[in-house]
C-alpha cells in the first residue's frame with residue numbers, strides 16, 4: 253500500500269503505535285553530523301527530508317489563502333491528502349517544534365500543524381507534503397483543545413514567540429516529557445521495554461516562573477509592520493507602517509509591533525514602552541532599517557536583565573543596534589531610557605552588514621557601565637552586550653544543579669573535567685570548585701575571553717579555556733589535556749559532530765554528562781555513544797543511566813535535557 257509504514261530491520265525498538273508515530277520515522281533519517289558548521293544538522297534539517305518533485309505535485313501549487321475556507325472534502329480518501337485540500341482534523345499530541353500531530357481520519361495519514369493543540373478540532377489546509385507526512389495550516393478552530401486556558405498575552409495567538417500559551421502549563425510539560433520519551437525510543441533506540449526504563453526517564457522539571465523568566469529579549473525595528481489577519485479591519489487605514497517588536501512567523505522582513513512581552517522582566521518592559529513612546533516622533537529623525545533597500549538607522553533593541561551583586565536588585569543593559577554611529581540621533585532615547593531606575597548600561601552596537609544579526613563590529617557606551625552582572629550557583633558572571641548567558645537565570649540554577657549532581661565529582665579536588673561547548677565557562681566554573689582542573693573548549697573567541705574573565709572574577713585558577721572548532725578536531729585533539737574523569741558536552745541544536753563522537757568513543761572517559769537543547773539530535777548522539785553504528789563504523793561503549801528533561805522556556809517548544817552516560821567496563 254502506498255505510504256505504508258515499515259520499520260527498518262536494524263531497528264530493535266518496539267513500535268508503540270505505527271500510525272500515530274509515522275512522523276517520528278522521519279527523524280530516523282537525521283543526517284549524521286556533517287563536516288562543517290555551516291552545513292551542520294540544524295533544527296530545520298532535523299525535519300523530515302525535503303519533499304521530492306514527485307511529492308510536490310503541481311496541484312494547487314500556487315494556491316493562495318482565500319477569505320472563506322472551502323468546505324472540507326470528504327469524498328474518496330486517497331492515502332496522501334492533496335496540497336491545498338481542506339480537512340477537518342483533531343490534534344492528537346504535540347511533536348517537535350511544538351507542532352500539533354493530527355491524522356486524516358479515514359487513512360491515518362499524519363499531518364503536522366503549527367499552533368494546533370491536543371484535543372482541538374479544526375479546519376486545516378494541506379500546505380506541503382513531506383516524506384511520510386504533510387504540513388497543514390490551521391484555518392479555523394471548530395472546538396477548542398482540552399486543557400485550554402486564557403492566554404494572558406494579547407499577542408499570544410499570532411506572535412512567533414509563545415506558541416502554547418493557551419495550553420495549561422501542566423499540559424505543556426506533559427507533552428514535552430512525552431516528546432523526549434518518544435524521541436529516545438524511536439531515534440535513540442532505547443527500548444521502553446527495558447525493565448529500568450522508568451528510572452532512566454525522569455519526570456520533567458517544571459519551571460517555577462512561567463512568565464517574566466527571560467533575561468534577554470531582542471526586538472527588531474522594521475518599516476514593514478505585520479498585521480495578523482484578524483486585526484486587518486481594526487488596523488485598516490491606521491497609516492502606521494513602522495514596527496518595533498518580534499518577527500512575524502515565517503517572515504524575515506515583517507515585524508509584529510509589541511508594547512509588552514510577558515516573557516521579559518517588568519523593568520525590561522518599561523524600557524520597551526519608553527522606546528515605543530518616542531522613536532516614531534518625526535522630530536527625532538529616526539528611521540527603521542529596511543532589510544530590502546538597506547537604508548535606515550535603527551536595527552534592533554536588545555534588553556538584558558542582570559543583577560546588581562551588591563543589592564541583589566535587577567539591573568538592565570539596553571543595546572541599540574544601528575547601521576551607523578550617530579549618537580546624536582539616539583540622544584532622546586538615551587535620556588528617556590536612562591530615567592528608568594534599573595537601567596545601568598546603555599550601549600550602541602554598530603552593525604553595517606546587510607544581515608539581521610545584532611552583533612556589532614564596534615560598540616560604544618552611551619550611558620553607565622559597559623557590562624552588567626549576574627549570579628549563578630554562587631559565582632558572579634559579567635555579561636556584555638554580545639556574550640552568551642543562559643537566558644532563564646532562575647531555571648539555569650536548577651539546570652546547573654542537575655548537571656553538578658550528574659557529574660557527581662568526589663569533591664576531593666582529584667578529578668579532571670572536560671567542558672565541551674563551554675560558552676563563557678559557566679558550567680565548567682561551577683564544577684571547578686570540586687575538581688582538580690577544568691578544560692573548556694568553545695568556538696567563539698569572545699566567549700573564551702569572557703570565560704577567562706569570569707574565572708578571574710571568581711578567583712578560580714584551575715580552569716583553562718581554549719578557542720577551537722569542535723567540528724574540525726583532528727588526531728591532535730586530546731593531547732593538551734589529561735584523560736578526563738567527566739566530560740560535559742553542551743552542544744547547540746545540531747548536536748555533536750561525528751568526529752567528536754568518535755573522539756569520545758576513543759577517549760573512554762568514565763562519565764559523560766550530555767546537556768542538550770534539542771532532544772532529537774540528543775537522541776541521535778546517545779544512540780551513537782551507546783549502540784554505535786555500522787554505517788559510521790563505530791562501536792558504542794556507554795550505558796545511558798538517566799535522562800532528565802527540564803523546562804527552561806514555558807509556552808515555547810524548547811526542551812532541555814541532562815543525560816548521564818557511564819562507560820561500560
Ligand SMILES: C[S@@+](CC[C@H](N)C(=O)[O-])C[C@H]1O[C@@H](n2cnc3c(N)ncnc32)[C@H](O)[C@@H]1O
Pocket residue numbers: 289640641642673674675676677678679693694695696699720721722723724742743744769
Ligand atoms: C548551548 S551553548 C552552551 C554554552 C555553555 N555550556 C553554557 O551553559 O552557558 C552551546 C555553545 O557551543 C558553542 N559552539 C557551537 N558550535 C561549536 C563548535 N563547532 N565548536 C565549539 N563550540 C561550538 C556555541 O558558541 C555555544 O557557546
